[in-house]
Amino acid sequence: MSPRTSQQFEEIREERKNLIMNAALDQFANVGFHAATISQIAKQAGISKGLMYNYFRSKEELLAGIINRSLTEIYGHFDPDHDGYLTEDEFELFIRKVFDLLKQKRQFWKLLLGIMLQRGVYENIFGATTVPLSVSGEPVTQFTESFTAQMADYFRRKQEVSGPGYDPVMEMLMFTNTVKGFAITFIFSDDLYPGDYFEKTIEAIIKTYR
Amino acid sequence: MSPRTSQQFEEIREERKNLIMNAALDQFANVGFHAATISQIAKQAGISKGLMYNYFRSKEELLAGIINRSLTEIYGHFDPDHDGYLTEDEFELFIRKVFDLLKQKRQFWKLLLGIMLQRGVYENIFGATTVPLSVSGEPVTQFTESFTAQMADYFRRKQEVSGPGYDPVMEMLMFTNTVKGFAITFIFSDDLYPGDYFEKTIEAIIKTYR
Amino acid sequence: MSPRTSQQFEEIREERKNLIMNAALDQFANVGFHAATISQIAKQAGISKGLMYNYFRSKEELLAGIINRSLTEIYGHFDPDHDGYLTEDEFELFIRKVFDLLKQKRQFWKLLLGIMLQRGVYENIFGATTVPLSVSGEPVTQFTESFTAQMADYFRRKQEVSGPGYDPVMEMLMFTNTVKGFAITFIFSDDLYPGDYFEKTIEAIIKTYR
Amino acid sequence: MSPRTSQQFEEIREERKNLIMNAALDQFANVGFHAATISQIAKQAGISKGLMYNYFRSKEELLAGIINRSLTEIYGHFDPDHDGYLTEDEFELFIRKVFDLLKQKRQFWKLLLGIMLQRGVYENIFGATTVPLSVSGEPVTQFTESFTAQMADYFRRKQEVSGPGYDPVMEMLMFTNTVKGFAITFIFSDDLYPGDYFEKTIEAIIKTYR
DNA sequence: GATGAATGAGTATTCATTCAT
DNA sequence: CATGAATGAATACTCATTCAT
Numbered sequence: 001m002s003p004r005t006s007q008q009f010e011e012i013r014e015e016r017k018n019l020i021m022n023a024a025l026d027q028f029a030n031v032g033f034h035a036a037t038i039s040q041i042a043k044q045a046g047i048s049k050g051l052m053y054n055y056f057r058s059k060e061e062l063l064a065g066i067i068n069r070s071l072t073e074i075y076g077h078f079d080p081d082h083d084g085y086l087t088e089d090e091f092e093l094f095i096r097k098v099f100d101l102l103k104q105k106r107q108f109w110k111l112l113l114g115i116m117l118q119r120g121v122y123e124n125i126f127g128a129t130t131v132p133l134s135v136s137g138e139p140v141t142q143f144t145e146s147f148t149a150q151m152a153d154y155f156r157r158k159q160e161v162s163g164p165g166y167d168p169v170m171e172m173l174m175f176t177n178t179v180k181g182f183a184i185t186f187i188f189s190d191d192l193y194p195g196d197y198f199e200k201t202i203e204a205i206i207k208t209y210r
Numbered sequence: 211m212s213p214r215t216s217q218q219f220e221e222i223r224e225e226r227k228n229l230i231m232n233a234a235l236d237q238f239a240n241v242g243f244h245a246a247t248i249s250q251i252a253k254q255a256g257i258s259k260g261l262m263y264n265y266f267r268s269k270e271e272l273l274a275g276i277i278n279r280s281l282t283e284i285y286g287h288f289d290p291d292h293d294g295y296l297t298e299d300e301f302e303l304f305i306r307k308v309f310d311l312l313k314q315k316r317q318f319w320k321l322l323l324g325i326m327l328q329r330g331v332y333e334n335i336f337g338a339t340t341v342p343l344s345v346s347g348e349p350v351t352q353f354t355e356s357f358t359a360q361m362a363d364y365f366r367r368k369q370e371v372s373g374p375g376y377d378p379v380m381e382m383l384m385f386t387n388t389v390k391g392f393a394i395t396f397i398f399s400d401d402l403y404p405g406d407y408f409e410k411t412i413e414a415i416i417k418t419y420r
Numbered sequence: 421m422s423p424r425t426s427q428q429f430e431e432i433r434e435e436r437k438n439l440i441m442n443a444a445l446d447q448f449a450n451v452g453f454h455a456a457t458i459s460q461i462a463k464q465a466g467i468s469k470g471l472m473y474n475y476f477r478s479k480e481e482l483l484a485g486i487i488n489r490s491l492t493e494i495y496g497h498f499d500p501d502h503d504g505y506l507t508e509d510e511f512e513l514f515i516r517k518v519f520d521l522l523k524q525k526r527q528f529w530k531l532l533l534g535i536m537l538q539r540g541v542y543e544n545i546f547g548a549t550t551v552p553l554s555v556s557g558e559p560v561t562q563f564t565e566s567f568t569a570q571m572a573d574y575f576r577r578k579q580e581v582s583g584p585g586y587d588p589v590m591e592m593l594m595f596t597n598t599v600k601g602f603a604i605t606f607i608f609s610d611d612l613y614p615g616d617y618f619e620k621t622i623e624a625i626i627k628t629y630r
Numbered sequence: 631m632s633p634r635t636s637q638q639f640e641e642i643r644e645e646r647k648n649l650i651m652n653a654a655l656d657q658f659a660n661v662g663f664h665a666a667t668i669s670q671i672a673k674q675a676g677i678s679k680g681l682m683y684n685y686f687r688s689k690e691e692l693l694a695g696i697i698n699r700s701l702t703e704i705y706g707h708f709d710p711d712h713d714g715y716l717t718e719d720e721f722e723l724f725i726r727k728v729f730d731l732l733k734q735k736r737q738f739w740k741l742l743l744g745i746m747l748q749r750g751v752y753e754n755i756f757g758a759t760t761v762p763l764s765v766s767g768e769p770v771t772q773f774t775e776s777f778t779a780q781m782a783d784y785f786r787r788k789q790e791v792s793g794p795g796y797d798p799v800m801e802m803l804m805f806t807n808t809v810k811g812f813a814i815t816f817i818f819s820d821d822l823y824p825g826d827y828f829e830k831t832i833e834a835i836i837k838t839y840r
Numbered sequence: 841g842a843t844g845a846a847t848g849a850g851t852a853t854t855c856a857t858t859c860a861t
Numbered sequence: 862c863a864t865g866a867a868t869g870a871a872t873a874c875t876c877a878t879t880c881a882t
Contacts, residue, residue: 003864032328034244181391454664538662601811633843
């Protein structure tokens with residue numbers, strides 16, 4: 001009879017937000033942000049249309065919420081207070097982690113790829129006009145820059161061992177391209193990657209670029 | 211002052227169609243199929259909204275037209291009535307051609323990537339319900355299958371030279387991944403690929419996989 | 421620790437009702453009945469949305485409640501069981517009272533003006549379909565008619581003194597117009613009426629029409 | 631068979647705009663801006679909902695359009711390039727004109743009164759955020775200020791004749807209040823003002839304040 | 841062929857009201 | 862009594878498509 005405590009309300013809210021975001025992620029990823037409708041998202045989440053607006057102020061903010069949630073989770077997997085020095089073992093671990101997250105978050109990557117293709121939506125989400133993307137309060141760019149720097153340093157150091165014929169920038173480009181290409185292929189593969197080529201590809205990449 | 215011949219009419223029609231398709235490609239690629247509007251496309255093409263429907267029965271058919279036109283042109287660059295045997299020089303030429311077309315048709319690849327991400331639209335276009343995609347009358351799949359077969363054969367033959375440690379399937383996967391990754395990077399690069407890395411990457415890929 | 425008496429309950433209810441009505445009056449007056457939202461009213465009153473429905477059955481009934489409360493209070497300031505004869509002193513007192521209430525209830529007059537402009541809402545509130553407006557149980561019209569009659573009588577008697585050139589109906593019209601015009605000006609004046617023109621206007625009106 | 635000329639289109643547009651504005655004015659004036667719906671306006675205008683958006687970008691811009699049109703027309707009735715000096719005959723003419731326009735534009739005054747009661751809407755329309763109100767390109771305030779100045783000058787000059795007991799500011803206030811009060815009464819009067827009191831009131835005002 | 845006014849189905853969003861706790 | 866999550870009907874607005882001229 002007595003009303004719910006504010007903590008109970010908070011729990012309900014958090015649960016509901018995730019429920020909605022999960023349904024929306026599925027829709028956004030598979031039919032695209034613009035083609036996805038609030039009606040369909042609500043139906044999939046098993047709630048009324050209006051309820052979504054109790055949790056997100058607009059369709060765009062719902063998208064921002066999803067991206068934020070996923071990015072925060074993803075970046076959480078990579079040690080942020082690192083010493084900045086990447087050993088070979090750490091490099092290998094990093095690769096394995098990347099592909100692990102590729103598998104776990106395939107829907108999200110699909111969504112992100114679609115979003116980034118379209119400058120307009122992209123800027124509305126990442127730009128200053130609406131909710132700015134951030135991971136634990138820090139802007140997204142900080143993380144990517146930090147990653148890039150460490151990676152560049154790693155390949156530079158490899159040059160010292162491999163000799164003057166080794167072009168570290170080119171090598172890094174080839175590495176990232178291979179990873180990206182594999183990611184794209186995986187994202188588009190209908191369900192699971194055929195056979196054990198997922199694992200074999202990881203090993204091949206590690207063998208080639210470690 | 212004699213009336214135009216029917217051939218002249220046909221040429222004018224073809225010219226108009228291309229004008230419209232160019233404007234539409236730009237819009238579809240940059241804001242996405244769903245977010246693009248007929249109004250904006252017509253304005254960019256410098257024609258009225260109604261006129262577009264003189265040339266294309268619907269927005270979807272306009273999209274199909276664009277994809278058809280580009281695919282036909284692209285496949286035209288690869289010899290279809292080939293003997294089915296890929297020499298090393300032909301392989302290298304093929305790679306150079308692929309990247310050449312990547313550069314020439316960047317807008318189109320962007321569009322295609324976006325379309326393929328979204329099952330729904332994709333199926334409406336490629337599926338049996340509406341205009342089926344075809345290149346010079348033959349279904350698209352024939353071409354891709356032919357390419358894949360020749361490529362697989364090429365890598366299988368390389369195994370004979372390289373010895374038993376060489377996994378031809380894996381090698382081919384790595385090759386296509388690298389190409390795809392490079393394509394993705396290029397599609398997303400804002401204007402031109404920085405410096406001469408475009409060319410250097412091509413050489414690196416050729417050097418590695420030829 | 422004895423349970424509250426029903427009278428205490430009644431007092432608490434009455435207090436709550438007034439709290440809600442005050443918040444609602446502020447909103448209704450400043451943004452209009454339709455643009456005002458229950459959410460905003462509840463927030464301003466410091467209660468939950470649901471609670472408001474414990475005291476008023478609907479948004480419209482809340483409006484009716486406000487108007488009833490204010491009208492009852494206002495009419496209470498004018499002696500209802502009067503002998504029906506208005507002396508010059510009583511006329512002057514009446515004018516002063518009117519302007520006093522104009523000052524005290526500015527928000528309410530603003531609301532009333534807005535409501536009366538809109539036939540639809542007006543009829544839903546004052547009409548027979550919903551809660552009929554009444555002051556202490558008697559319909560509003562009785563009061564206004566009584567006022568009008570006494571006022572008309574007052575000006576008629578003035579004619580006897582002023583001679584045949586005096587048109588009592590016209591004089592009364594000019595009087596009510598001047599009062600209304602002043603009221604309108606005051607309602608729209610941003611905060612306080614500038615300087616001492618509020619008082620000076622009252623004196624001028626009394627001097628002219630008493 | 632040939633398409634309409636751009637002049638024909640322009641004529642259609644102007645006609646349609648007025649048709650829509652007339653229907654909207656009726657709705658806005660009688661049920662209020664917020665309570666009025668685009669559906670109802672469209673139905674009254676005998677057009678589809680969507681068409682309105684071919685002529686006005688939003689409901690607010692439709693309102694701005696109406697106010698602009700009416701204000702422009704109204705101000706057009708008052709000689710703008712006046713010498714700034716108001717004779718008694720001109721003063722009388724001005725009063726008659728005002729009441730004439732009051733009669734002709736009753737709907738509009740009703741609308742304006744309702745709008746001005748609600749700060750929020752009012753500011754969105756008159757403020758810098760949306761379409762700024764202007765009359766023939768000049769901001770509205772210029773006209774009102776010019777009017778006020780000439781009027782003030784008129785009453786000041788009357789003081790010179792009437793002697794030191796005459797308070798020009800007070801007199802002007804009484805004058806404007808009477809006019810406003812009459813306007814309000816008229817706006818609210820159901821159909822026509824009863825009897826010949828409309829004309830008689832005008833004469834009374836002229837007699838008193840000229 | 842060419843134009844753009846006109847339509848109407850569909851979409852995001854709001855908000856009074858209900859109800860389980 | 863009190864709360865705010867939940868609903869759904871209603872509303873402003875968009876846009877592919879049609880059609881008279």
